[in-house]
Amino acid sequence: MAEGAQVSDGAAVGDHEQHVDEAGERLQKLLAAAGLGSRRTCERLVIEGRVSVNGKQARIGQRARPGLDRVTVDGVPLPAMERFAYYLVNKPVGVICSAPGPKARKSVVELVPQSPRVFPVGRLDVATEGLVLLTNDGELAYRLAHPSFGVEKEYVVRVAGDLSRDVVNRLRRGVELEDGMTSPARVSVLGPRAMRIVIHEGRNRQVRRMCEALGHHVVSLARVRVGPLVAKGLAPGQWRRLSAEEVRSLWEATAGSHLAGEPTGPGASAKGRTGA
Secondary structure (H helix, E strand, O other), X not given: OOOOOEOOOOOEHHHHOOOOOOOOEEHHHHHHHOOOOOHHHHHXXXXXOOEEEOOEEXXXXXXXXXXXXXXXXXXXXXXXXXXXXXXXXXXXXXXXXXXXXXXXXXXXXXXXXXXXXXXXXOEOOOOOEEEEEEEOOHHHHXXXXXXXXXXXXXXXXXEOOOOOHHHHHHHHHOOEEOOEEOOOOEEEEXXXXXXXXXXXXXXXXXXXXXXXXXXXXXXEXXXXXXXXXXXXXXXXXXXXXXXXXXXXXXXXXXHOOOOOOOOOOHHHOOOOOEOX
């Protein structure tokens, strides 16, 4: 772009030019590759002061090193796609989410490429099917799994016995379990014995225990959404890589829904939680 060239908001790009770093790639290119718009649009994000590199406000002409420099837009990190792997798996019934062993059932980690090594974010029990995210991005995994960040998980549940209005209302208010009262769930009735439940907690076998505490054995259970992610035609046993836009949407889901009063940080790790 020529010196003094104009962007659509009337700001002269040349007026913002500073020393250009030699290492890495131009920020506009990295932002565009992450799905934030055209290079002109991404240039405007920099001019408006919405982009930071390693905690400092970015400038036009600045470069960043993918996988080394931390780039954020409105406080949300740019996904480091070169360094991290992100897979969405539709786990079938009978497959476990723990590490595979010599006598164990097939593990969900065996359904995706073996390099780089990834781990499941939260768990589904062996009798539950549905969406599981696998990644080696520890910071994002922590935010998605810990209930303090309020990331929604949606399930379709089929139970034995007809659902009453009282049962549905009790699910919506919270259910007393042996490890305490659950947060209120969003519940939509799909039929006499089927419903859609949305929760943000990740307690061990939580959805099953909520239903059983109210007198309904769970016949089948499937997780159909994790935050903004849905199956998009993934059959049980299939997987796909997340796009840069999808990874960013996960960061946005954790950045915008942090709940007050919950412990956070490494000491409050949610590793090993099983939400269904």
